[in-house]
Amino acid sequence: MLKVAIIGAGAISSAHIQGYLQFKERCQIVALCDLYPEKAEEKKQQFGLDGAKVVKDYKALLQDGIDIVSVCMPPYFHAPVSIxxxxxxxxxxxEKPMAASLEECDAMIEAAEKNGKILSVVAQNRFTNPLMKLKSVLDSELAGRILHAQVNSFWWRGHCYYDLWWRGTWEKEGGGCTLNHAVHHIDALLWMMGRPTQVQAFMSNVAHDNAEVEDLSIAMLKFPNGALGQITSSVVHHGEEQLMIFQGQNARVSAPWKVTASTSLQNGFPKKDEELEQQIEQLYSELADLQYTGHAAQIDNVLGAIETGGPVLIDGVSGRSTLELITSIYKSASTGELVQLPLAKDDPFYTQAGLKQNVTHFYEKSSHVENFATQQITIGTSLETK
Incomplete structure (x- = not known):
């Protein structure tokens, strides 16, 4: 029976707790930690975690022989707590994002390798049927070589969202919508396309003057094979209509799922390729659904890796790659440069201090609240429809 500790009792911790509770025969939550212990106590009571220890300082758990830890704290805590x-x-x-800087990511990866332990970064959107199936369709190459990728990471957050004490600051949250909302879409894009070689980006803060960070960004990407991509990250889009489209040489596929294929007439104009569309639709429909989805599926993946010694789907290297692309978007948007990847260790944006010094600060955070009243959080599900 693996012993589990939840570090951070904010809104996202519920997804972790519910995930672990689906595997009661394999693991047990034995501890919860939060800077505000009453929040941890509330989660303990809410989920019936009888016997679980509640602490304010995570260091009180370091000698307790915890097998697996879920780090659900603000991003600037991720590296020191994980290490x-x-x-x-x-x-x-x-939890996403992996850390506040590439330097911290490298330190986390080094600690995992040195100690022979698993480091996995939450990217629960990979563990959904639409994205898993879309990945399999792309890997089949029926759609052909990918020529263009479009990512719409559209979210909406009210002005008061950034009133929380750690949100909306480069120091504590590490960034705005590009880092904290589009991170899942960016992870999925890299999973399906690999790393781009060039990034050009713009960002702005158009609706949240209580935050230093961006609430809207647009990035253009160039991949090694010449394919192009674009990512729009936002917390100002009503309806939160999220979308990932891959235009292949033979067909277009997307999440939410849709397939369209064209073949050429003698004059070069398109004609619907119904045979290929049916072939891709059949492949998609015959792919088995996942046994678990979301956080529970990723927890199952991590538990399985611990039990068998196998790899996890999303490791520290993968988490770092996602942060590298996000950092390159911030660098390009702040400097106006066309950014070349990979970013070197002597790059000014490699460290947290360097990023804070060089990134654009839109507004200064003049006031804050310690905590919001406990409320259910809403998350976009657009990619999971159809």
Whole structure:
């Protein structure tokens, strides 16, 4: 029976707790930690975690022989907390974004390798039927070589969203919608396309003057094979209509799922390729649904890796790649440069201090609240429809 600790009792911790509780025969939540212990106590009571220890300082758990830790704290805590638990012999599942800088990502990966422990970064959108199936369709190459990718990471957050004390600051949250909302779409894009070689981007803050960070960004990408991509990251889009489209040489496929294929007439104009559309539709429909989805599926993946010694789907290297692309978007948008990837360790944006010094600060955060009243959080589900 694997012993689990939840570090951070904010809104996202519920998804982790519910995930672990689906595998009661394999693991047990034995501890919860939060800077505000009453929040941890509330989660303990809410989920019936009888016997679980509640602490304010995570370091009180380092000697408790915890097998796996879910780090659900604000981003600037991710690296120190993860590294301390990895050095203490625990496996770590850390929420997105992986860390506040590439330097911290490298330190986390080094700690995991040194201690022979698993470091997995939450990217629960990969563990959904539409994205898993879309990935399989792309890997089949029926759609042909990908020529263009379009990512609409559209969310909406009210002005008061950034009133929370750690949100909306480069130091504590590490960025705005590009880092904290589009991160899942960017992870999925890299999973399906690989890393681009060039990035040109713009960003702005158009509706949240209580935040230093961006609430809207647009990035253009160029991939090694000449394919192009574009990512729009936003918390100002009503309806939160999220979309990922891949235009292949033979067909267009997307999440939410849709397939369209064209063949050429003698004059070069398009004609619907019904045979290919049916072939791709059949492949998609015959792919098995996942046994678990979302956080529960990723937790199952991590538990399985611990039990068997196998790899996890999303490791520290993968989490770092996602942050590298996001960092390159911030660099391009702040400097106006066309950014070349990979980013070197001597790049000014490699460290958290360098990023804070060089990135655009839109507004200064003049006031804040310690906590919001407990409310259900809403999350976009557009990619999971159809």
């Amino acid at each position: 301390d638990f990895l050095n203490a012999g625990s496996h770590v599942l850390v």
